[in-house]
Each structure stands twice: as C-alpha cells, then as structure tokens.
Amino acid sequence: MLSRIAESLFWIGRYLERAEDTSRLLDVHLQLLLEDPVVDEEAASKALLTVMGVEPEGQTDQASVMRLLGWDQDSHASMVSAFWGARESARRSREIVSTEMWETINTTWNIIQRGHIQRARPAQACQTIRERCAVISGIADSTMSHDQGWQFLVLGRSLERIDMTARMIEAAAYTADSPQAWLTTLRACGAHHAFVRTYRGADSERDAAEFLLLDRLFPRSLLFSLNRAESALINLDVGERRAGFTGDAMRLIGRARAELEYQPLTEILSDLPGRMTALQRTCIEANDAVAQRYFEGANPVTWHAGVR
Amino acid sequence: MSGLFEDYPLAPDKHDEMFAWAADPEEAVRPAYQHLATAVEEVGSEDLQSRSDYLSTNYRDQGVTFDIGGEERPFPLDIMPRIIDAESWAHVEAGVSQRVQALERLLDDIYGAGEIFADNVLPRHVVTSSSHYHRAAFGMTPLNGVRIHVSGIDLIRDGDGDFRVLEDNVRIPSGVSYVLTNRRALSQTLPEVVSTHRIRPVAAYPQRLLAALRAAAPSGVSDPTVVVLTPGPYNSAYFEHSLLARMMGCQLVEGRDLVAQAGRVMIRTTHGLHPVHVIYRRVDDDFLDPVHFRSDSALGCPGLLNAARAGHVTIANAVGNGVADDKLMYTYLPEVIRYYLGEEPILPNVDTWRLEDPAHREEVMDRLHELVVKPVDGAGGKGIVIGPQASPAELEELRRTVQRSPRGWIAQPVVQLSTVPTMIGDTMQPRHVDLRPFAINDGSKVWVLPGGLTRVALGEGELIVNSSRGGGSKDTWVLAGDGRRRRVAARPRPVEQLSEPQVRLQESQVTTAQAEQEQQQQQHQGQEVAPC
Numbered sequence: 001m002l003s004r005i006a007e008s009l010f011w012i013g014r015y016l017e018r019a020e021d022t023s024r025l026l027d028v029h030l031q032l033l034l035e036d037p038v039v040d041e042e043a044a045s046k047a048l049l050t051v052m053g054v055e056p057e058g059q060t061d062q063a064s065v066m067r068l069l070g071w072d073q074d075s076h077a078s079m080v081s082a083f084w085g086a087r088e089s090a091r092r093s094r095e096i097v098s099t100e101m102w103e104t105i106n107t108t109w110n111i112i113q114r115g116h117i118q119r120a121r122p123a124q125a126c127q128t129i130r131e132r133c134a135v136i137s138g139i140a141d142s143t144m145s146h147d148q149g150w151q152f153l154v155l156g157r158s159l160e161r162i163d164m165t166a167r168m169i170e171a172a173a174y175t176a177d178s179p180q181a182w183l184t185t186l187r188a189c190g191a192h193h194a195f196v197r198t199y200r201g202a203d204s205e206r207d208a209a210e211f212l213l214l215d216r217l218f219p220r221s222l223l224f225s226l227n228r229a230e231s232a233l234i235n236l237d238v239g240e241r242r243a244g245f246t247g248d249a250m251r252l253i254g255r256a257r258a259e260l261e262y263q264p265l266t267e268i269l270s271d272l273p274g275r276m277t278a279l280q281r282t283c284i285e286a287n288d289a290v291a292q293r294y295f296e297g298a299n300p301v302t303w304h305a306g307v308r
Numbered sequence: 309m310s311g312l313f314e315d316y317p318l319a320p321d322k323h324d325e326m327f328a329w330a331a332d333p334e335e336a337v338r339p340a341y342q343h344l345a346t347a348v349e350e351v352g353s354e355d356l357q358s359r360s361d362y363l364s365t366n367y368r369d370q371g372v373t374f375d376i377g378g379e380e381r382p383f384p385l386d387i388m389p390r391i392i393d394a395e396s397w398a399h400v401e402a403g404v405s406q407r408v409q410a411l412e413r414l415l416d417d418i419y420g421a422g423e424i425f426a427d428n429v430l431p432r433h434v435v436t437s438s439s440h441y442h443r444a445a446f447g448m449t450p451l452n453g454v455r456i457h458v459s460g461i462d463l464i465r466d467g468d469g470d471f472r473v474l475e476d477n478v479r480i481p482s483g484v485s486y487v488l489t490n491r492r493a494l495s496q497t498l499p500e501v502v503s504t505h506r507i508r509p510v511a512a513y514p515q516r517l518l519a520a521l522r523a524a525a526p527s528g529v530s531d532p533t534v535v536v537l538t539p540g541p542y543n544s545a546y547f548e549h550s551l552l553a554r555m556m557g558c559q560l561v562e563g564r565d566l567v568a569q570a571g572r573v574m575i576r577t578t579h580g581l582h583p584v585h586v587i588y589r590r591v592d593d594d595f596l597d598p599v600h601f602r603s604d605s606a607l608g609c610p611g612l613l614n615a616a617r618a619g620h621v622t623i624a625n626a627v628g629n630g631v632a633d634d635k636l637m638y639t640y641l642p643e644v645i646r647y648y649l650g651e652e653p654i655l656p657n658v659d660t661w662r663l664e665d666p667a668h669r670e671e672v673m674d675r676l677h678e679l680v681v682k683p684v685d686g687a688g689g690k691g692i693v694i695g696p697q698a699s700p701a702e703l704e705e706l707r708r709t710v711q712r713s714p715r716g717w718i719a720q721p722v723v724q725l726s727t728v729p730t731m732i733g734d735t736m737q738p739r740h741v742d743l744r745p746f747a748i749n750d751g752s753k754v755w756v757l758p759g760g761l762t763r764v765a766l767g768e769g770e771l772i773v774n775s776s777r778g779g780g781s782k783d784t785w786v787l788a789g790d791g792r793r794r795r796v797a798a799r800p801r802p803v804e805q806l807s808e809p810q811v812r813l814q815e816s817q818v819t820t821a822q823a824e825q826e827q828q829q830q831q832h833q834g835q836e837v838a839p840c
Binding site (some may be wrong): 001002003004005006088091092094095099102103106107110148236238294295 | 368369370371536541546550551553554558559560561562564565575576577578579
C-alpha cells in the first residue's frame with residue numbers, strides 16, 4: 001500500500017467520524033437549549049465551543065454555534081470542513097476507495113454544496129449528516145477489502161472517536177452541576193438507549209461515566225474505541241509479535257487503554273477533566289507516531305538543481 | 309421528418325452525418341442512422357429531455373469531471389450518439405494503424421540512425437528545432453520496439469464526408485475515460501435504443517492497455533509492477549488517471565511516491581520501498597525528471613530517466629515522442645509514410661502551409677483572414693486563430709507573431725467539420741464534431757479502440773471542440789454488421805430447483821394464534837368496562 005494512499009484512507013476515517021460526532025453534539029446541544037428552561041444559552045454555547053477547540057469570540061448564541069460547528073467551511077471544527085477533508089482525501093485515493101463509497105461521499109458533498117442541508121431545520125440537517133456518515137462507513141465496510149487500507153480507515157475512525165468522546169466527557173465533567181449534563185452526553189454519544197438497557201434505569205452520574213468510559217461492549221465507549229485502535233495497529237504490523245510493542249502508536253494507545261481499564265473508577269473520576277485532556281493529547285501523539293511510521297514517504301521531495 | 313428533427317437545417321456545402329443533403333429530408337436519413345432516428349422519435353422530445361437531465365446529474369454524482377483552473381466541471385455528454393458504420397470504420401482503423409506504425413518507425417529513426425535525414429526525405433532541422441525533441445532520449449531503444457504505447461490521432465470529416473487527419477497525439481493523449489463512461493451512461497439512459505443496435509464494445513480498453521504495458525516490461529521481469537503516474541488531483545485529466553488505474557488494478561502514484569536509487573525506481577509504501585517496472589506516465593516530458601528537464605518540477609522523480617536508460621524501468625509513452633506530433637512534422641507525414649512503409653497514406657492530411665517556408669508564408673500572409681493559423685505545439689485549442697472569425701487587430705497581432713517566429717506556426721484552410729444532430733434545448737441542432745480514435749501498440753499489433761472520443765462544439769457554428777473551450781462529447785457507436793441486433797432465442801437450459809428463502813417458521817405460525825388472543829383480550833377488557 002502506498003504511503004500517500006494509506007494517509008488518505010486514515011484521514012477519511014478521521015474526518016467522517018468527526019463530521020458524525022459533531023453533528024451528534026450539535027443535535028443534542030440544540031435540544032438541550034429547547035428542553036432545559038434553566039440553561040444559560042451563552043454559557044452552554046461557550047462551553048461547547050471551548051470543548052471543540054474553537055475560540056469563542058463576541059456574542060455566542062445558537063446561530064454562531066451552528067455557524068462555527070456546522071456550516072462555516074473556514075472553521076476547522078465544522079461539519080462541512082470535516083466533510084470537505086474527507087472528500088478531498090477520497091479524491092486523492094479514488095482508485096483505492098471503492099466506486100460506491102466514492103459516489104456516496106461525492107453525492108453527499110454535492111448535497112452540502114447545493115446548500116440544501118444548510119437551509120433545512122438544524123435538527124434535520126444534523127440527522128442527515130449523521131445518516132450519510134453511517135451510510136458511507138457501512139458501504140466502506142461492505143465493499144472494501146478488509147486489507148491494510150481498511151485497517152488504516154478503521155484506525156483513523158477509532159482515534160477520532162476516542163478524541164471526540166473524550167471531549168464530550170470533558171464537557172460533561174465541567175457542567176456536572178446541571179442534572180442534565182450526563183444525560184446529554186449519553187445522548188450525544190448515541191449511548192442513552194444502550195445505557196438504560198444495561199443499567200436498568202439507574203441513572204447516577206457514576207454509572208453514566210462508567211458506561212461511557214469503560215463499557216467493553218458499547219462501540220462508542222472509550223475503552224471499546226481504544227481496543228479497536230489497538231487491534232487495527234496490531235493488524236497493520238507484519239511479522240511475528242512475541243514481546244512488547246512494535247511502534248510508538250501502539251505503546252501510547254496500549255498504555256492509555258491499560259490506565260483506563262485497570263484503575264479504580266473513583267480514582268479516574270477524581271480528576272476526570274484532566275484525564276480527558278491527557279487522552280486527547282495521547283490521540284495527537286499517536287496520530288503523529290502513525291504518520292511518522294507509515295506516511296513519512298508521502299512528503300514531497302524537492303530537487304535542488306546543481307547538487308549532483 | 310416530424311417532431312425532433314422538424315426544422316433541422318441542412319446545407320449543401322456541409323456534411324451532416326445523419327442526414328444526406330436532399331430537397332426532401334424525409335428520404336435523407338443515412339442508412340446507419342435510420343433505426344436510431346425512429347427510435348428517438350418514439351422516445352419523444354419531452355422524455356428525451358428529462359433523460360438528458362438525468363445524464364448530467366449522473367455525471368456530477370459520479371464525479372466524471374475535468375478541472376479548469378482548480379474547478380471541477382462535469383464533462384457535458386450529449387444524449388444523441390454518433391454512429392459510424394462498419395465499412396467507414398474499417399477504413400479509419402486501417403488508416404490509424406498505418407499512421408501509428410509509420411510514427412513508430414520515424415521516432416526510432418530520429419532517436420537512432422537518422423536514415424530519413426540522409427535520404428533527404430525530412431530536413432534535419434525540423435527535428436532539431438522542435439521544442440519536444442530531447443537529446444536526453446537519444447539512443448534509448450525500447451525493448452519491444454514500442455515508443456507509442458497509446459496514441460490518439462485526431463480525425464475530422466470534411467465537406468465531402470471523407471476522414472482526414474487533423475493532428476497526431478503520441479505524447480499523452482487523454483479522453484479515453486470519457487469513451488468508457490459515456491457508453492455506460494448512455495446504455496443506462498437509452499436502454500431500448502442501445503439494446504437494438506449492434507455496437508462494438510469499448511470496455512476492453514483497460515485490459516488491452518495493461519497487456520501492452522506489461523509487454524513493455526524490462527527484460528527478466530516475469531511479473532512486472534505497473535503504475536500510473538499522475539501529476540495529481542488538480543490536473544485536468546485526474547479523473548481519467550484514477551479511472552484507468554482503478555480499472556487496470558494498478559497503483560496511481562504521484563511523483564513524490566517514487567524514488568529512484570541506483571538506476572532503479574521504487575514506490576514508497578507503508579512497509580518500505582517496492583520496485584516498479586513499468587510507468588504509464590501522464591506527466592509531460594518537461595516535468596518528468598528534474599535531473600534532465602525542468603529542475604523546478606515537483607511532479608516528477610529525480611533519476612527516472614537514468615533508470616529508464618539503464619533498462620530497469622519502462623516509461624510509457626516514451627520520452628521525446630513530442631517531436632512526432634509537432635504540427636510542422638505533421639506536414640511531412642504523408643512522405644514519411646511512403647518512405648518507411650512503401651504505402652500510400654490511407655487517411656489524408658488537411659492541406660497545410662509551412663510558415664517557415666518563405667513562399668508559403670507570403671501566400672498565407674495575404675490570405676490570413678480566410679485561413680486557420682495554429683501554433684505547432686499547441687494543445688487544447690490554445691493559440692488557434694480562425695481568420696474569418698478574427699478581428700483586424702487580432703490578425704495584425706498574429707501577423708507580427710508569425711513573422712517573429714515562423715517555425716512556431718502552420719496554416720490550414722477553414723475545414724467545414726461534419727455535423728451531427730445534438731440536443732440543444734428541446735430540439736436537435738447540427739453541431740460540429742471531430743473524432744479521436746485511440747490506438748494501443750503492444751509490439752505485435754496496433755489495436756484501435758472501436759469508436760473513440762467524439763467531441764462536439766456546443767455553440768452554434770463554433771469550430772473548436774476542445775472541452776476547455778466549452779465543448780462536450782458524444783458516445784460513438786461503431787456498428788457491427790448491419791448494426792441491427794435481433795433477439796436470439798436462447799436454448800432452454802434445465803434450471804435446478806432451489807429451495808425457497810428461509811424464514812422464521814415458528815414466528816409465522818405462532819403469531820396468528822397469539823395475535824387473535826391478544827385482540828380478544830382487548831375486546832374482553834372493553835366489554836368489562838362498558839357496563840359501568
């Protein structure tokens with residue numbers, strides 16, 4: 001597999017997951033503003049933007065959140081710019097990405113470009129984005145060979161999911177005084193239904209945190225995503241593994257996973273925001289390690305005339 | 309003729325491929341088009357228009373595009389196909405094949421012994437003054453003798469309907485992807501029309517190309533790795549590069565993916581470097597290797613040419629082919645064909661004046677307003693001045709430019725390109741077309757793709773068909789036999805009895821009984837409540 005193509009697939013995975021998760025966050029945020037009579041719109045919007053890494057400036061309200069996280073192509077945290085990134089990456093690797101997957105990505109991009117989604121009601125727009133992302137990853141799973149390229153796609157998707165989930169949990173931890181905070185986060189992760197079924201209606205904050213952090217079976221929990229990323233890394237390795245790890249990415253992800261898995265919950269919860277920030281940093285480092293190990297060749301070489 | 313073709317304008321001095329010139333157009337449909345004419349009339353104008361819309365949406369969704377200045381634009385596909393009957397095609401096929409063989413011999417001679425100069429058939433300065441002649445390619449002899457793996461010879465039909473060669477493209481001819489996608493799109497759009505014609509298929513092109521590329525591999529490599537080298541996604545033909553790579557199952561690489569070390573070329577993969585044997589390059593000579601050509605090129609791979617010279621990698625098409633499609637060289641082609649093959653050219657050239665020749669130049673200068681003047685190395689319709697359509701100021705400007713560098717220009721009479729009905733709005737209008745048949749040379753045979761790319765100038769009276777100048781394309785049907793497909797009854801074959809799809813049996817049995825009970829329960833409750 002060409003390094004450049006591997007990089008493209010990795011980023012398709014990341015960008016699509018980012019678009020999906022952002023749409024979930026936005027959806028829940030909007031619903032929260034409607035339902036909760038005591039919530040302070042400005043504070044909630046500011047918190048959301050901060051968690052997403054956007055510097056809130058001036059008046060922050062529903063409209064500016066929708067712009068910065070939704071439709072503004074210049075904002076790095078927006079769904080549209082994430083989707084644009086996915087489409088550009090797919091265009092660069094068109095002969096590898098399956099035809100059907102490319103067409104789905106391209107038609108979605110055409111829908112966005114024509115402005116239909118932007119004009120729809122926000123809730124419906126978020127739903128459309130979420131569904132299109134689900135369709136694309138479904139098609140990817142069923143029409144691409146599960147070879148190296150696909151492993152890179154999964155690795156990108158898992159890393160992004162860890163990062164985004166960590167951000168959502170951090171947001172919940174900051175606004176823990178609101179009784180709705182954990183409920184909101186569960187819904188943003190699409191985990192509310194699964195949580196209620198697993199914990200039979202007991203909805204203490206501790207249970208919710210445990211579910212989102214440590215559940216081994218729910219596919220959007222942190223532990224599950226870490227495991228998924230780890231196994232993608234293992235699959236990407238060739239040769240026999242008898243001892244230790246074979247690369248910085250695997251070390252970073254493995255350690256983060258173990259720290260989460262084998263630490264008493266109380267200890268984790270004692271400094272939840274700090275841990276989530278650390279986890280986001282781990283994602284950045286793991287991303288760099290993967291890039292260094294597998295994508296380095298993708299950097300352009302320049303020829304300096306005269307040096308022969 | 310009724311409906312669609314009601315007011316279809318015809319002129320005696322123009323060749324329309326569907327209608328012969330006659331006082332009564334009812335009788336005038338040429339035999340190859342007769343079935344098509346009735347078939348589209350049956351579809352009707354309104355339906356045809358909605359299908360035409362479907363065609364363009366379909367192309368946008370699939371991303372069948374070309375780039376102009378970084379903007380992706382869909383390539384307009386007209387719903388009316390262009391038909392070439394079997395007999396005319398045989399003529400074209402033979403002519404293209406002859407031309408490619410002559411060009412191969414010519415290139416071999418230019419970059420080798422140079423006998424054609426010694427025999428005074430071709431002046432040496434025509435070659436050495438060409439900007440596409442590369443000394444770096446001198447003495448490089450391809451193993452299987454092929455330099456022109458892929459060629460696109462541009463043809464037009466003149467006022468009498470005869471095919472003539474307009475220009476040769478033996479560097480990196482593009483457009484074949486649209487031939488493939490056009491056929492697929494049109495079969496989906498006009499299934500009832502396509503299925504009743506016998507059309508020679510085009511889908512074999514990628515396999516043919518791959519076979520020719522593999523045949524060109526360096527010696528001693530039994531299972532060569534073939535890659536397609538693209539300048540990148542912002543190139544106007546990127547869609548084509550990715551399509552060909554995908555259909556041949558090859559890697560699509562950019563210059564930065566390649567490394568040349570010790571006379572060998574390798575690609576950077578996630579698990580280190582892997583050797584490459586054949587590079588189907590879609591990057592111009594100038595950008596291919598910064599060591600030999602433009603040193604600021606970011607699209608090529610330093611050392612590529614040295615590796616090719618060492619015989620460890622094959623570059624297809626070969627470096628330096630551009631000298632053969634120089635338009636000044638074009639004027640010598642009839643003699644070149646006679647010299648190498650001892651045959652008369654099957655496809656004639658368009659009459660051309662060499663502006664570097666003082667006598668020719670003088671004549672052309674007097675008649676500038678009625679001629680077409682073209683730069684010798686132009687592509688994409690760039691730099692062409694059509695005398696009758698140019699303003700006096702433009703002609704004056706042109707006159708000065710030509711005087712300054714006469715080697716860079718040729719002149720041709722305005723050729724009335726043939727027309728084919730094209731859907732404009734809700735009616736059919738005649739629009740000018742050309743034809744680019746694609747030929748693949750695998751060393752033993754020159755294979756010509758049946759059909760090729762028909763480009764159509766969408767503006768009324770417009771003569772430049774290039775996509776960068778607002779041209780579209782048409783699906784090109786080469787008919788087999790008389791062109792009619794009749795249903796052949798298949799011999800009945802015994803079909804094995806298969807079991808039905810499985811369902812959850814238990815559920816379907818249980819639910820009826822259970823549902824009844826559940827309903828009774830409700831009714832019962834209802835009765836109990838009622839008396840209160």
